[in-house]
Amino acid sequence: MEYSRRKLKEEKVFKDPVHRYIHVRDLVIWDLIGTKEFQRLRRVRQLGTTYLTFHGAEHSRFNHSLGVYEIVRRIVDDVFRERSQWNKEDRLLSLCAALLHDVGHGPFSHSFEKVFHVDHEEFTKQIILGDTEVNEVLSKVDPDFPKQVAEVIGKTHDNKLVVSLISSQIDADRMDYLQRDAYFTGVSYGHFDMERILRVMRPREDQVVFKQSGMHAVEDYIMSRYQMYWQVYFHPVTRSAEVLLSKILHRAKELGAQGYSFTYKPLHFESIFKGQFTLQDYLKLDESVMLFYFQVWQEEKDPILSDLCRRFVNRNLFKYVEFDPAKEYRKHSELEALFKKADIDPEYYLVFDSSSDLPYDFYRPGEEEERLPIYLMTNQDELRELSRESSIVDAISGKRRTDHKLYFPADFLKDGSTKRNIKRQIRSLLDI
């Protein structure tokens, strides 16, 4: 029997706190889970630095990837199976893309990518198409299969229905992470009736649509997304940890560029400091490795790097104040000058943070075709955009809400042993 159709003798299950069980019957899926590139996801947290705010948020991208796979499996095996617009031949492609959609994520990937100008999507592509165990498994299905999977994940595959299962405004990825992140953080916001949503899903030529009778379940999902955004993803303490992490990486990069002699040589970072980062280098750099460096860099001679690492490791985070950049951008220049006078480098210790710097989004009705919206399907088979039918969704998608904060080390500013007057001026400007 051809590899793509081979099944395990017995179904394997993974116990999962969100979906109860993850069911695996396909040999291809079982083999992909066993690859070293996929196993690496156990060492990359799903929510980055959020564990410093919500201590339960230690779950990994491995958990999440299995969860996305399970949701897609339920859709293609149960919900779509007998639907005429669903082509059963697309089943394995959908499952593999779901399982591998995050395989290129690196350690603390949001900050890491910003500092080193790399892109996890590019690494996902390289893992699927390059000389890897994942590629070896996928190629056994068909030599062209890795390319197909990469295109679905990259959203450039011509089968838009399959793409929309994994990447759209209501996809398996979001449905898993909202529930999983809510479960592990312990908040009560991210819950919605996924079973109901799955029951009202219908395949269309270009995307998944939802029966109008299921609108309230979809509304609930949109509300969960909105609340999780503000309550978890953009939590100011998590942002503070993210600011610190980003500054550690910036400092290490800066020192690397200056040819600084590290007491503990950052072997895992050397190639990226030189701009010669290969896939193999990337795969070696997980969060365990990164945290090891933060641990040893606490003893570095460079006072900025060691201080930032001590703060991160011991959770001595920066404090923050609300900041209105439109009215206060001149004040920011003043603060920068005062920080310099106080011998506190503003590049590392006075950090402005905006809600636009976040890899999560709200629902967008896509009024000008900039994004594909969620469509409800009436009994007459007509499609209607969600926010036009739901006043709740209209209320939250029509309003712009943004947020800006200024982060700084309050302990430095309160330390009266040096530059007391200047620090007093800073505190006064920050109103602390």
Add this chain to the structure above:
Amino acid sequence: MLLKEHAKLVGAFSACEEIIGRKKLQKMIYIAKKLSFPFQEKFEFHFYGPYSEELTLRVEELCNMGFLHEIREKKGGYYQYRYTLTEEGKAFLTHSEVVMPQLEGAVIDMNGQSARFLELVSTVLYFDTLPYEEVEDKIFTLKRKQRYTKEEIAEAYEYIEQLKKQYVPSSNTGWSQ
């Protein structure tokens, strides 16, 4: 520098009297980024071509800050958005240290094109590592509803070359941030 990435966008808006349409704005910034203007917004391929959620959020922030004025108007069965820079936005730009001398011409040029054409140009640029024939195939399959013709695709390539020649000096961009 505070709001450096926002300032670059304000720079783009300042070049035009008005930008009509969110889709057009998305494609203009993507094309400018692909031409090597130092925009940092991350773009992904969506149903209608390259799209950046980060850019959408920054534009919202600029509106909330009072640097951009947004008008929402009904046009047929859908809404359209128009953007103009406010006096506060102009003052902010003067205060910022962002200088991109070639951007103005490129943005004015793109703003004179239709959103449909810019969608095609940005899609061609998204697949710029593929050979011409494969890009054509991608456009005919991924964008079949837009019904782009071979002539339009050839025009998109010509337009990209023209933009590069006019606004991207090969030796040194002269851009500072």
